Amino acid sequence: MPLTALLLAALARPVPIQVDYAAFRGLQMKVGGVTVIEGSGFQYYEKGWKKGYFSSAWKPVNVYPHGNGAFTVIANSDDGQVGCRQTITPTESGFKVTADFNWHNASPAKIEYTIGRLWAPYFDQGELMLDGVPANRLDTAISAGATFEQRLYGSAKSAVFRAPAAKVTVKSNVPLSVMDARNYSIDWADGKELFWLGFTDQDVTSQQGAHFEYEVSVEPEPWADHSAETVTLPLEPLDRAQGPEAVDLPILPNPKQMTKLSGSTRIDGGLEFQLPKGLESEADWFDRFLSGRWAWERSGPPTRVEIRIQPGVAKENGYRLQIDSTGAVLTGQSLEGLRYGIRTLAQLVRAQSGHMELPWVDIVDYPSAQWRGVHLFVGPQAVSFQGKLADRILAPFKLNKVVLQCERTVWDALPGIETNITMKKSDLGKLAENYRALGFEPIPLVQSLGHMEWFFANQKNTSLAVNPKIPYTLDVRKAEARDRISQVWDEVTDVVNPQVGHFGLDEIDMRGIDDPDLTNRLWEKGLPLLQGIARKHGFTPMVWSDMLLAEGEAVDACHAPSLAAAKARRSALERGTYVADWHYRDNPQPAVFDKSLELWNSLGMKPVAATWFRPGNIRGFVLSAIKNRAGILQTTWAGYSSDEANMVREFDQFSAMVMMADYAWSGRQEMPDKLGYDPDVVFQRLYFGERQTVRTRPGLALAGERPGLTQIGPYWLRTFAPRQLYGVTSPAAAGAPHEIQLPVGREAEEAVVALDCLATLDAMAPAGQLVFEFTDGTKTTEVLWYGADVRSVTDKRATLSCPRTGSVSAVAVQLHGKTLKSLTVVATNPAGGLRLHGVTLL
Known part of the structure; x- marks a missing residue:
């Protein structure tokens, strides 16, 4: 503490x-x-x-x-x-x-x-x-x-x-x-x-x-008395204050073959298609995805998409999508191929000249790796958070597996271990059901030997730890410990009904044990127990790789004390076990990662390359996995509770899913900085972006010195020379006011404020405030969070909850048609050095 x-x-x-x-x-x-x-x-x-x-x-x-x-x-x-x-x-x-x-x-x-x-x-x-x-x-x-x-x-x-x-x-x-x-x-x-x-x-x-x-x-230096400054700027009309974003998102994952034809088909009335049995839920996803992206009032008859299955149209689980003057035809190699074609179709929809349309294309596409997944924790907010994440990111980018680390669930077998991040068992079932409806295979992960802090939470069950003073490893030599973990897995399989179950088994002796022989004995006792649980419930086991590898057998994460110990531990694995082979070296060269994947294949295991958020790690390990016919799992270590707040704090780990999904499906060879897109921006627009208008909207802009018309996402602003607020990182900021008040006196539905700051702050640190005072005497205060609403001039990453161009982000606030008396920008964090660049009213 x-x-x-x-x-x-x-x-x-x-x-x-x-x-x-x-x-x-x-x-x-x-x-x-x-x-x-x-x-x-x-x-x-x-x-x-x-x-x-x-x-x-x-x-x-x-x-x-x-x-x-x-x-x-x-x-x-x-x-x-x-x-x-x-x-x-x-x-x-x-x-x-x-x-x-x-x-x-x-x-x-x-x-x-x-x-x-x-x-x-x-x-x-x-x-x-x-x-x-x-x-x-x-x-x-x-x-x-x-x-x-x-x-x-x-x-x-x-x-x-x-x-x-x-x-x-x-x-x-x-x-x-x-x-x-x-x-x-x-x-x-x-x-x-x-x-x-x-x-x-x-x-x-x-x-x-x-x-x-x-x-x-x-x-x-003593604090100076920097009083608020009032700045009166003229309001100028904007014929175009909001509209579709200037740059379309790329189609991701990158299709194997895509021929862009000259022309497009208007679809103002929407799209309709008849899906075969087994894909009924895809129509609901398709509508949710488009409704989340576009403020689209459908008019006129819908455009029909012909759907069919033809095994030879593409390689395994591929599809062909043809859109031209004669219509739209989607042909799947399989049901899964159709599913992936529908997800490409949804990404193709765009707004142009006030209408919705589909560009004419001919796409032939299929996955380079058949096993493409993400690793996520669970928690009280996981159902709602992961529902949105799956709809907007995981599904459109054609992932098909999700490893749910779910030990922090309310288990009947372990009363008293609940904390504020524990998930209800019924919610775990709902989460698995939701993923299946989207075509994902849910794989439960329950740490079952080491990393057992969840088992000993609230000082419960510590007598079942190898070292009760440092309760970290389960003592599977004790009958009660074996019974308890078996009972937990009874409940897991009851709720999730998995085809694959992940037992963890990484870093099992990291705390409280300093005896390699004891670790070996625990492995010899624990692995048969867990494999027996898998056989009892009819699922294939999965384990992490590190305790099974000795120094030199992989690029990193080799935690067996010797080659002999590694071989002995591996010999206890049943053939066909999934090995989640985690290696986080940031190296884009596939050959660096081949060694361990080749080892698992030679032993008859099913390797899954487990990557982290580092771009080089993703490229190198994913391409090695494709070469070695392995699965790919993007891991996240962003706190033990799955929610939006943790995602924002560790955004790099989540935006990396975009890049991993692209490499895993497409097998493309470009280096990460040559892909032609920023994964942060793609993730931000799809997950956080507002619904885009199909037609442009007029508005008003405050015009300051050296105004220029700038588009930031879907908004246009008369940006001006930045107005500096107080900060400690430069002499100019140290002499600036803490507040800038802008008189307005106009009615507005929405205000868009363009901002950046001088210094990089911690993720989700408060950077400032926007205070809206209305003529009816009421006020609204919006906190500006670093990383979500604003970033520094040296921080090139996307802001998460709003669009960004260059260093400047456009923060949109709903005003609901009230008359705005004034807007005050407040520098509440002296570290930031907030700067104002423009204001547009809609």
């Missing part, structure tokens, strides 16, 4: 400084509400980074407060080899730290001690002095691909950052290193703008520990 340990606010300084410490994240420091240090940590490792022994990023620490506002952080490893003690003490202008690291092992080790991951935008418009000597400029980030050593600014006992909002000084007893972590391909820096401070490659032995002392002092 996070511990807010001290509030340092010197009486002479109006800017507060706050320090706290939380397990996994480490130390955090805020200055005036802005997170300047976002975390810290340490790790023990073998010289040359050959092996990791301990990391505070994946092992909890204990935080103990003292009466004087100080606190002590203690960390010990499960095996007793690691002992660490840090004491953080407040000072008048910051804090000081003493840290001792001990190592109880005959072999020497190394320590990397991160004392701070600094938010770079706070500092990069200033300068850095190392022992009084100026370092390289901070405003230019090191390029991607540079090594740690190439990223170093240098080492010194004194590092002084002179930033627009504060002077920050760090002094230490031994030289510390300062490194530019922007564009650095490491987990903690991915997608962030950070500087790294710390000590690396420090020696520690059983005879000689490592001792560090450092002090951080902050001299903030």
Whole structure:
């Protein structure tokens, strides 16, 4: 649990400084509400980074407060080899730290001690002095691909950052290193703008520990009284204020053969087709998909699409779609081929010159991989969230499997383990039913040996853990443990009725066990139990791969302690078992991933290449899977509850489904940056995008200095020179007002506000507010969330809930025909530096 340990606010300084410490994240420091240090940590490792022994990023620490506002952080490893003690003490202008690291092992080790991951935008418009000597400029980030050593600014006992909002000084007893972590391909820096401070490659032995002392002092610039500013801008009419987006979405996955013909067919009256038995639900999906994309009032007779099945029309589960002056014909190689053709047909519908139409095309298409799935968790909101996700993303992109990690469900066999993210059993059944209606095979995943935190939730059943003090692994040597997990699977199969069931089995000894022989014995006892459960219920088992692979047998994620142990564990697998072979190396070359897939095929298993969100990983592993006749599973690790909030926080993991589906179906060879589309934008438009109007709508625009007509998604605005609001990252923003009020005095159904900001914030951090005041005395306030509504000038990703062109997003707010007296843009987050670019009224 996070511990807010001290509030340092010197009486002479109006800017507060706050320090706290939380397990996994480490130390955090805020200055005036802005997170300047976002975390810290340490790790023990073998010289040359050959092996990791301990990391505070994946092992909890204990935080103990003292009466004087100080606190002590203690960390010990499960095996007793690691002992660490840090004491953080407040000072008048910051804090000081003493840290001792001990190592109880005959072999020497190394320590990397991160004392701070600094938010770079706070500092990069200033300068850095190392022992009084100026370092390289901070405003230019090191390029991607540079090594740690190439990223170093240098080492010194004194590092002084002179930033627009504060002077920050760090002094230490031994030289510390300062490194530019922007564009650095490491987990903690991915997608962030950070500087790294710390000590690396420090020696520690059983005879000689490592001792560090450092002090951080902050001299903030006093807050100025930035009053609100009123800006009166003229209203100008716009003949075209809203309409269809300028750029059509690509047809995805990319068809194998698509001939674009000259011409189109108007379909203002909609489309009608007669589907064969087994595809009745596709008509409902087709209507939902089009209704979600287009504000379409049908007029005139519908256009008929001829539907038929012809086995030789394309390869397995393919289709041919022909649209020309004579009509539209969809021919499937199978029922599934017809399903996929319907989903391409839905993507082809577009608006043109005030009418709905289908372009003339001749498409022959089929999947390169037959097994194409996603891995998702469940939760209280999973039915509604995944219903929308399946309708708008998974189904149109022709995926056909979904692995539902569903152990956090209310099980009769395990009373008392429920938490606020537990799903009702009836909802799990509904979720599986919904997926089947869309042509997906639902595959339940219940961790059944390791990663058993769900089983021991609320301190229940801990006597059935291998290590009750660290309840993580189920002790399948105990009859009661075997009975309980069997009963859970009885309930799972009752509800889901699966053809395949996933038992997990990854990282089974990651916590609470430090005996490879014990892990082997648990495997020998547990695997026959689980395979017996699968036989009893008539489904094929699936397992993760890592505990079955030894070092060198795959590109990464090889967690068997030796080749002999890996072979022994594999020998217990029944032929035909699905092996979800997870490897997350960000390498676009397929050959890198061939080795493990070839191994599973040689053993008679059914390999499934489990990818993550990294583009290179997706291309390389998917193309290897196609070559090796394997399935493909896009994994998500975005919290244990499946809901829209977690999706927004980990958006990259979900937008990656677009790219994976494209490569898996099409087998296309282009590199990820040459695909011709941005997966973030495609996902945003389909999932979050408003229904597009078929005809253009007029409106009014506020016109400022240097106005230009700009289209952002479906909206047009008279964008002007940006109006800066308060922020701490640049001298100009530091002198800007906290609020800008725009008098309006007009009736409107909708307001569209064009915005960006100077600095990248955490996902879903509040960036500001829009306050709408009406002539009837009422007000409406809309919070602007970073990543959903606005992004920084350096953050090129799509905004999730609204369209974006360049750096500017268009935030649309419904006003319901009321008379708008004024609009006020408020910079509630001093870190952001919000900017206003234009306003359109509809």
